[in-house]
Amino acid sequence: MTAATRTALRASIGSFTFHGENRPALGSAALSVTPGALTAVLGGSGSGKSTLGKLLAGWLRAGHSGEFRGSLELDGTRLEFQGAPDDPRLNPAEWSRRVAYVPQDAAAMLSTVRATVAEELAFGLENRATPRAAMLRAVERTAARVGLSGLLDRDPATLSGGELRRLAVGCAVIAEPDILILDEPLASLDGAGAAQIEALIRGLCGAGTGVVLLSQAADRLAGEATHWTVLVGGVVTAEGTPAQLAGSAELERSGVLVPVVGGRGGEPDTGDRETGVLEGGAQKTGAQKDGVAAPGPGAGTHGAVAPVMAGLELNGVSFCYGGDSRRRVGPQPVLVLQNVNLTVRPGEIVAVTGANGTGKSTLLRHFNGLLRPAAGEVRVCGRNITGVPVGTVAASVGLLFQHPRDQLFERTVLRETLFGLRELFGKAGAEGKARAALAAVGLSAAAETVHPAELPSSQQRLLALATVLAREPAVLALDEPTVGLDRTGLEHLGRAVKAAAARGTAVVMVTHDLAYARATAHRILQLDAGNLREI
Amino acid sequence: MTRTHHLHPFTALTAAVGAAVVTTAAASWPLSAAVAVAAAILAVRGGVAGRVLSAAAVILVPLCLSLLVLHGLFFPEGHTVLAEWGPARVTAEGLEFALELGTRTTACVLVFLLFSFTVSVPDLLSALAARRIPPQFGFVLASTLTLLPAVAGRLDRIRQAQEARGMVVRGGLLSRMGTLRLQMVPLVLALMDDAGSRAQALDARGFGNAGPRTSYRDVADSTAQRRFRAAALVLTAAAVVARLVVSWPAGVTR
Numbered sequence: 001m002t003a004a005t006r007t008a009l010r011a012s013i014g015s016f017t018f019h020g021e022n023r024p025a026l027g028s029a030a031l032s033v034t035p036g037a038l039t040a041v042l043g044g045s046g047s048g049k050s051t052l053g054k055l056l057a058g059w060l061r062a063g064h065s066g067e068f069r070g071s072l073e074l075d076g077t078r079l080e081f082q083g084a085p086d087d088p089r090l091n092p093a094e095w096s097r098r099v100a101y102v103p104q105d106a107a108a109m110l111s112t113v114r115a116t117v118a119e120e121l122a123f124g125l126e127n128r129a130t131p132r133a134a135m136l137r138a139v140e141r142t143a144a145r146v147g148l149s150g151l152l153d154r155d156p157a158t159l160s161g162g163e164l165r166r167l168a169v170g171c172a173v174i175a176e177p178d179i180l181i182l183d184e185p186l187a188s189l190d191g192a193g194a195a196q197i198e199a200l201i202r203g204l205c206g207a208g209t210g211v212v213l214l215s216q217a218a219d220r221l222a223g224e225a226t227h228w229t230v231l232v233g234g235v236v237t238a239e240g241t242p243a244q245l246a247g248s249a250e251l252e253r254s255g256v257l258v259p260v261v262g263g264r265g266g267e268p269d270t271g272d273r274e275t276g277v278l279e280g281g282a283q284k285t286g287a288q289k290d291g292v293a294a295p296g297p298g299a300g301t302h303g304a305v306a307p308v309m310a311g312l313e314l315n316g317v318s319f320c321y322g323g324d325s326r327r328r329v330g331p332q333p334v335l336v337l338q339n340v341n342l343t344v345r346p347g348e349i350v351a352v353t354g355a356n357g358t359g360k361s362t363l364l365r366h367f368n369g370l371l372r373p374a375a376g377e378v379r380v381c382g383r384n385i386t387g388v389p390v391g392t393v394a395a396s397v398g399l400l401f402q403h404p405r406d407q408l409f410e411r412t413v414l415r416e417t418l419f420g421l422r423e424l425f426g427k428a429g430a431e432g433k434a435r436a437a438l439a440a441v442g443l444s445a446a447a448e449t450v451h452p453a454e455l456p457s458s459q460q461r462l463l464a465l466a467t468v469l470a471r472e473p474a475v476l477a478l479d480e481p482t483v484g485l486d487r488t489g490l491e492h493l494g495r496a497v498k499a500a501a502a503r504g505t506a507v508v509m510v511t512h513d514l515a516y517a518r519a520t521a522h523r524i525l526q527l528d529a530g531n532l533r534e535i
Numbered sequence: 536m537t538r539t540h541h542l543h544p545f546t547a548l549t550a551a552v553g554a555a556v557v558t559t560a561a562a563s564w565p566l567s568a569a570v571a572v573a574a575a576i577l578a579v580r581g582g583v584a585g586r587v588l589s590a591a592a593v594i595l596v597p598l599c600l601s602l603l604v605l606h607g608l609f610f611p612e613g614h615t616v617l618a619e620w621g622p623a624r625v626t627a628e629g630l631e632f633a634l635e636l637g638t639r640t641t642a643c644v645l646v647f648l649l650f651s652f653t654v655s656v657p658d659l660l661s662a663l664a665a666r667r668i669p670p671q672f673g674f675v676l677a678s679t680l681t682l683l684p685a686v687a688g689r690l691d692r693i694r695q696a697q698e699a700r701g702m703v704v705r706g707g708l709l710s711r712m713g714t715l716r717l718q719m720v721p722l723v724l725a726l727m728d729d730a731g732s733r734a735q736a737l738d739a740r741g742f743g744n745a746g747p748r749t750s751y752r753d754v755a756d757s758t759a760q761r762r763f764r765a766a767a768l769v770l771t772a773a774a775v776v777a778r779l780v781v782s783w784p785a786g787v788t789r
Contacts (some may be wrong), residue, residue, distance in 0.1 A: 406696045
């Protein structure tokens with residue numbers, strides 16, 4: 001393969017500034033992509049990775065989306081941009097056929113107007129007037145490549161997170177691009193889902209596609225890259241091979257998550273990704289530093305001396321989504337929870353893991369009554385919550401949702417945190433609680449001036465966490481709190497969870513990140529086929 | 536259900552338009568009633584009777600009641616007075632006119648609801664694209680049909696998040712309005728953000744391309760259906776012409 005020796009895409013960025021902003025989102029940055037090679041761009045939250053990816057792929061266009069100074073060179077053709085009106089104009093469709101991009105939110109890639117996976121895959125080919133026979137072949141070939149052959153007739157809206165991401169990648173690679181840019185392709189996938197995407201990426205590289213990985217974790221996948229570029233505040237601060245950069249001061253400063261590599265060789269249940277801040281090395285969580293979260297069954301100090309009233313109790317809870325055949329696939333309503341018993345004592349941290357789609361979020365929604373059990377009962381601080389409105393239960397149960405964006409609706413970060421606090425602590429107390437919660441997640445500086453929608457997604461998650469912490473609930477339920485957090489974010493999360501437990505809060509966190517669960521929780525439970533079991 | 540899927544979307548559309556136009560042109564309440572009953576039977580057989588009839592009730596009950604009050608009680612041309620209370624007169628002509636208008640509207644509403652609840656939107660889009668209708672038109676049509684469920688789903692998620700932070704949703708109107716106000720901001724922000732990134736994705740996938748397109752979906756059509764559509768169009772046109780011819784002199788002399 002002669003192609004492997006030349007550079008397919010070379011970008012040299014002087015600056016890129018969004019219209020209406022005065023600070024450039026990207027400063028000096030350069031990137032070269034070689035066919036058949038995996039290149040990783042690593043950076044913490046808000047470092048400009050997505051902006052870089054979208055700029056390279058023509059999703060953000062010079063003049064159209066912002067002012068771009070620099071050059072893009074594809075296969076020897078060089079385009080120079082001066083931020084002037086007579087700059088070359090990219091045709092997004094033509095450019096994306098060569099340089100494809102898959103966004104972090106895979107659903108954003110889909111047309112939403114196609115009824116089946118096969119038609120969604122074909123959408124880009126239809127728009128390019130590909131003859132139907134060729135289209136049928138391409139859909140079949142691509143589906144096999146991304147592992148969707150069995151799902152071609154499914155409605156895209158019913159796919160799981162991992163399937164959705166494979167579909168988005170399929171939509172990008174069906175046009176056989178030379179370069180594929182993947183933005184956090186493993187975010188929120190369970191072990192099996194992540195392994196499939198990793199295998200897919202290896203396959204694409206093997207077939208000669210140059211793959212660019214945008215990631216805030218120097219994880220196993222990033223470790224396979226031939227080249228790393230470290231991005232901080234839109235500027236490249238370091239580049240080199242993984243061997244050169246691993247453990248470097250630049251990587252440390254960037255806020256990129258560095259899991260312990262190869263530290264879990266002996267454990268049988270691997271396959272789960274390690275994005276957590278792990279045992280050993282310099283990056284312990286706050287909880288570990290202070291020696292509190294000694295992993296192991298039961299929090300020794302509680303319950304043994306005197307019987308303490310449980311913070312949260314589930315007795316024989318069963319649940320199934322009613323026969324709403326339009327939204328659920330599958331022939332019969334499946335029992336998501338089956339006779340689940342769970343007791344969480346004050347001060348105890350319990351982690352619940354399980355594959356995507358096993359009902360972990362469903363379980364959490366029972367804690368405050370957003371979902372009501374078909375059988376069994378839920379007790380919060382000893383009180384049965386049957387028939388109690390969610391808003392009332394919320395005084396004792398704080399729930400952090402998987403998608404923090406749905407949770408934020410106020411004009412400033414401080415007002416957001418203050419929402420509903422006055423009813424709990426009075427006018428005088430509320431502001432103090434809000435500011436303390438913001439300080440705990442490292443958002444004090446943003447309190448008065450920043451609109452929640454302007455925060456990068458990881459800080460939105462931390463803000464949503466602060467809104468829950470400020471209420472000082474007796475039970476804290478966290479749904480995938482680690483997703484999208486860089487190292488600083490994870491440290492804030494770890495400290496906040498530990499502090500809440502120390503105050504006597506019963507904490508339940510749902511996470512697919514087994515390593516993080518091990519490092520933080522007293523007990524780990526696995527949800528599988530509707531049952532909880534200790535692991 | 537399966538039966539309607541064998542119909543080409545244009546066949547169903549032609550039948551619906553034809554039935555509505557012929558019913559309106561004929562202006563005969565027995566025919567209107569027959570068309571309405573036929574649509575209801577088809578809805579039952581298509582398995583969509585519940586949705587069609589409940590949607591129809593929302594539209595038709597207030598409409599028919601107002602027709603009855605308006606024309607049943609106050610019909611200026613009415614001669615045959617059946618009952619009289621002050622200015623209100625119940626006349627046979629008024630009742631007949633209300634019946635006429637009511638059955639005609641009912642027939643049209645039922646026919647179009649039946650069509651929209653049984654047509655396969657992807658088939659319709661694909662058929663439109665094959666007729667060189669700009670795909671953007673089809674996209675807007677499909678988005679409109681899918682927008683409402685999407686918005687409802689998102690509103691639900693936002694409400695849950697707010698309830699989880701202590702917002703108690705009570706039955707009162709003021710309380711509901713208050714909570715709705717809080718939900719609008721994140722809803723609009725989220726929809727705008729979605730639209731922005733969706734536009735970039737659509738552009739990248741060549742949706743903005745000018746020029747010809749192909750269609751992956753194969754919508755089955757048949758000679759019989761094509762003949763039916765041609766016949767239905769001719770019949771519809773004939774009904775309109777006949778109506779014009781019949782009422783023309785009356786229209787002039789009135």
